[in-house]
Amino acid sequence: MDALVPLASASCEVERLHNELLSTIFMFAVQQYNRETDSSTTSPMTISHICHRWRQVALETGDLWSNIVLTFPPSNQQLSRTQTWLLRSTTYPLEILLDFRDPDWDWDEETHQFRGSDMEAVLRLLVPTASRWRSIELLTDTWAPIFAFLLHTRSISGSLAQLKSLHLARCNAYFARKGQIFEPAALGQYLPLFGGEEGVVQRLREVTLTGVHINWLAPPFSNLTKLELKYQAADVMPTVAELTEILVASPNLEVLAIVGCGPRFVSAGPGVSGDPNGPALLGVVRLARLTGFTVGFVDVHDVLQLIALFDLPALCELTLEDVSVSLRHQPPDDVSVLLEWLATSTSRYPLNQLHTLVLRSIHAPCPSFAQLYDACPALHVLRLYDVCDSALEALQHRDEPKIPDILPQLDALFARGKDKGIFFRVVSERGFKQAEFEVSTMIE
Structure with a gap:
């Protein structure tokens, strides 16, 4: 010693x-x-x-x-x-x-x-x-x-x-x-x-x-x-x-x-x-x-x-946030038209080279999130804060083997929300190098 x-x-x-x-x-x-x-x-x-x-x-x-x-x-x-x-x-x-x-x-x-x-x-x-x-x-x-x-x-x-x-x-x-x-x-x-x-x-x-x-x-x-x-x-x-x-x-x-x-x-x-x-x-x-x-x-x-x-x-x-959610006491808007526009405007928004995507208070149906994710094949980091459950559900493995898996390069997922059940199901299914969940304190 x-x-x-x-x-x-x-x-x-x-x-x-x-x-x-x-x-x-x-x-x-x-x-x-x-x-x-x-x-x-x-x-x-x-x-x-x-x-x-x-x-x-x-x-x-x-x-x-x-x-x-x-x-x-x-x-x-x-x-x-x-x-x-x-x-x-x-x-x-x-x-x-x-x-x-x-x-x-x-x-x-x-x-x-x-x-x-x-x-x-x-x-x-x-x-x-x-x-x-x-x-x-x-x-x-x-x-x-x-x-x-x-x-x-x-x-x-x-x-x-x-x-x-x-x-x-x-x-x-x-x-x-x-x-x-x-x-x-x-x-x-x-x-x-x-x-x-x-x-x-x-x-x-x-x-x-x-x-x-x-x-x-x-x-x-x-x-x-x-x-x-x-x-x-x-x-x-x-x-x-x-x-x-x-x-x-x-x-x-x-x-x-x-x-x-x-x-x-x-x-x-x-x-x-x-x-x-x-x-x-x-x-x-x-x-x-x-x-x-x-x-x-x-x-x-x-x-x-x-x-x-x-x-x-x-x-x-790229970071997208629906600011109105925190400024008014009303249900959030469906912003699927925004997600779909971005997914189909890749000549000016080259989402295929995107490394990090941050979504805050974004609400849309599951197919709209899936369409956005499909346009981001090189994505490595995804941050979801106070989004609807559809944003996480769209990350689940697809049943149809002929369809390429969603976000194949994703290795880091961070989320904040009310229900961590969906988050842990996705993490268990996909496996990530980094995965963190934070319980939201937002008042609905």
Whole structure:
């Protein structure tokens, strides 16, 4: 048996490490934490309080302090700590997470404790470091803080030389409901992002706007590799012409997500550009490098118009979600027309090369799922979340020996639902390298 190493001896071994190696170990330790937990903001502080030498190394490692996190409510202590971190991060690029969601919010916009004025106070702290912003993620419940961010960052565009990733979210999915319009109307202006500075917008590579609209063409995004537009009110979504211009200007786009309402096919009012003739004059948008496409819809007929806009020759991961199921208290719609359209449009949606398929809250008869699966012979991963039983039943072996088996390459099945009996029957019959079932918590 090996002798136990005395604690004092182990401590001496650590002391022999060069400062550069110790600094690397600190960075590795911090990066293991989830950015959305308090540990991501306290870990460098903990390291810096272990001993005199560790504190000296930590304070000299500027990158250790470059993840800036502020959460609800932003107390004076948080603001003071953030000021300290900004100083200690020296000249390193900053990853900024501002999560001002209140878990106890009562859905009244007027009573939320984080207001536009609170956002202004946070910006006064952060704006002087704008030249070092590399990514920004801002999560709020209400519109006023988002409006304040758009309004008060209009004059800093010349400083944003390193900004590559932007995620702005008003976390209220109910604005995607059919017929819902934007509120509050008094703050519904189409503000240009960062004052409309073309250079800043063109340097962005990843953009996610959840419940957040901007002046879509002042200037338009370009050179993006990832674009996500989620849970917007229908009247503030970009028009088809605006969305087309953005996509055509981003030939290297790899990930696209449109969840909730799709683009407007007609002009929605004065001052907003649009094409009243719809997509007929626009043709099909070919996204040659797009590998991941997520589409969430509230109306199956609207989503058919949307997906008909695209030609995706490199597609390898497709996600479909019926968003309306979680936004209304009605039985889910039969979306078999969508599944059948995809299964028969393989010239523009090459499902034969699809690696991963994700279906959320999708309901259709068993033959429609079988038709979709038949179009995906190379599928390796299937994820089914809160779908109808038909989606699993369609995976069972076929009795007719002359008919090729369904999804022959499938080796990973993940599902969430109410009844795990069908799942385990399919797994027992088919056998998979990976198979997981999660009991759904959705309220029907």
